[in-house]
Amino acid sequence: MRTYREEELIDGIRDHDSEILKYVYTTFFPVIENYIFHNNGSHEQAEDVFQEAMFIIYERIRSRGLSLSCKFGTYIYAICKNIWIQERKKYMLHADKLRREPLEVNEPGPEEDPLLARHLEELFNRHFGQLSKDCRKILTMFFKDFPIEEIRQQMNYKDIHHTADRKYRCKKSLIRRIVNDPLFKRLKDEIR
Amino acid sequence: MKYVDPIVRYLSGDLNTEEKRAFEEQLASDPQLSQEYGEVSAAYRLIREGVLRKDTEAFREKLRQVMEENASSVRRTRKRYLPAWTLILSVAASLAILLVILLVTLDGQPPFARFYHPQDDPLLLALVQDSRGNAAAGIALFKREEYAASRQHLEMVLEAEPENNLALLYYLLASIETGREEEALQKISAWEIDPTHPAGRAIAWYTALALVRLERPDEASRYLQSLTGLPGAYEQEAEKLRKELFK
Numbered sequence: 252m253r254t255y256r257e258e259e260l261i262d263g264i265r266d267h268d269s270e271i272l273k274y275v276y277t278t279f280f281p282v283i284e285n286y287i288f289h290n291n292g293s294h295e296q297a298e299d300v301f302q303e304a305m306f307i308i309y310e311r312i313r314s315r316g317l318s319l320s321c322k323f324g325t326y327i328y329a330i331c332k333n334i335w336i337q338e339r340k341k342y343m344l345h346a347d348k349l350r351r352e353p354l355e356v357n358e359p360g361p362e363e364d365p366l367l368a369r370h371l372e373e374l375f376n377r378h379f380g381q382l383s384k385d386c387r388k389i390l391t392m393f394f395k396d397f398p399i400e401e402i403r404q405q406m407n408y409k410d411i412h413h414t415a416d417r418k419y420r421c422k423k424s425l426i427r428r429i430v431n432d433p434l435f436k437r438l439k440d441e442i443r
Numbered sequence: 444m445k446y447v448d449p450i451v452r453y454l455s456g457d458l459n460t461e462e463k464r465a466f467e468e469q470l471a472s473d474p475q476l477s478q479e480y481g482e483v484s485a486a487y488r489l490i491r492e493g494v495l496r497k498d499t500e501a502f503r504e505k506l507r508q509v510m511e512e513n514a515s516s517v518r519r520t521r522k523r524y525l526p527a528w529t530l531i532l533s534v535a536a537s538l539a540i541l542l543v544i545l546l547v548t549l550d551g552q553p554p555f556a557r558f559y560h561p562q563d564d565p566l567l568l569a570l571v572q573d574s575r576g577n578a579a580a581g582i583a584l585f586k587r588e589e590y591a592a593s594r595q596h597l598e599m600v601l602e603a604e605p606e607n608n609l610a611l612l613y614y615l616l617a618s619i620e621t622g623r624e625e626e627a628l629q630k631i632s633a634w635e636i637d638p639t640h641p642a643g644r645a646i647a648w649y650t651a652l653a654l655v656r657l658e659r660p661d662e663a664s665r666y667l668q669s670l671t672g673l674p675g676a677y678e679q680e681a682e683k684l685r686k687e688l689f690k
Contacts, residue, residue: 267505273512276517277516280510293606374489376497379494394491419451419457422455425486429490
């Protein structure tokens with residue numbers, strides 16, 4: 252299997268590249284699994300930890316970019332180790348707490364209203380799904396902070412001006428659909 | 444909606460400094476702009492969150508797919524990153540066991556008695572030294588020769604943690620000691636041999652010995668072959684035992 256530079260791995264993860272994800276999994280998961288095994292974990296737990304680490308890395312790449320000062324393998328191994336240590340601590344604390352304290356039933360509920368969240372998600376999904384495939388792709392790249400030139404290349408547009416114009420029209424189209432939806436009009440005061 | 448265009452441009456960061464300043468001044472003084480800004484910015488936030496949420500879901504799904512498609516290849520090519528001392532200990536274990544076998548061979552004992560020495564096995568000692576967690580108590584019972592209690596404890600651990608190799612190994616040993624190896628062998632028959640891992644090799648070795656004791660040399664041979672096929676602990680004694688069984 253070919254090897255990849257750190258920048259290629261980061262870009263591949265950001266782009267959901269199957270070859271890169273396969274490389275990362277087949278190369279680094281066995282080492283992480285071995286660590287989990289040696290620290291009283293199971294195969295399933297190793298998979299969960301690996302997935303969790305990948306989500307953390309993905310969120311970091313997407314939100315503020317990722318610039319590594321070490322090898323990617325070292326980085327993901329450190330994150331997995333940290334996750335596993337935290338998980339074991341939580342397990343031990345929880346077990347200890349259950350032994351020492353009675354079960355509390357007056358737990359506070361979730362901070363967000365789950366019904367509102369579900370309505371908003373449905374509202375978004377309905378209108379986003381009605382956009383053209385190109386618009387959906389452009390908006391996804393925009394909100395993932397892809398540079399305009401990269402959006403142009405991926406969409407195969409002739410120039411940046413055309414790309415910016417398409418991006419703007421897709422956004423406006425979606426905003427108008429949502430703002431004119433009766434459900435949005437009912438919910439808008441709750442989401443501001 | 445009169446002001447959608449400038450609001451979208453403002454929220455997208457597409458206004459230059461002068462345009463942005465002018466927009467913000469108007470926002471502070473124009474009630475209609477202010478009202479529309481409230482609605483459009485709420486929709487903009489909703490869109491941003493929705494797009495990123497869908498993107499995260501797509502990534503999770505893609506990762507899950509990749510892991511599923513490549514799980515078997517990971518199992519086949521799994522590398523065990525062993526600390527150097529376990530490799531040295533593997534060699535020492537093989538030599539120590541061979542020495543014991545050589546010393547007792549002169550007594551003419553049956554193969555099982557000649558090859559089965561878990562209390563003198565340096566590899567088991569190494570594995571146990573590195574162990575923590577739920578199997579530790581069962582292993583401690585085994586070392587104190589409280590085999591029935593050890594077996595019972597480790598059986599419970601395996602119910603909760605079927606992939607706990609150390610628990611499985613000592614459950615097997617305790618089962619051998621209590622004459623209940625048949626039950627342990629049933630659990631092991633569903634277990635995938637991993638000859639690249641020290642605990643895996645130990646399980647394969649003692650499973651072979653349990654089968655030898657039950658006079659099932661053909662089944663024992665399968666486990667012995669997994670040890671002779673790859674260099675590591677028990678390789679030499681597995682070869683020796685195999686030759687003895689089929690001479």
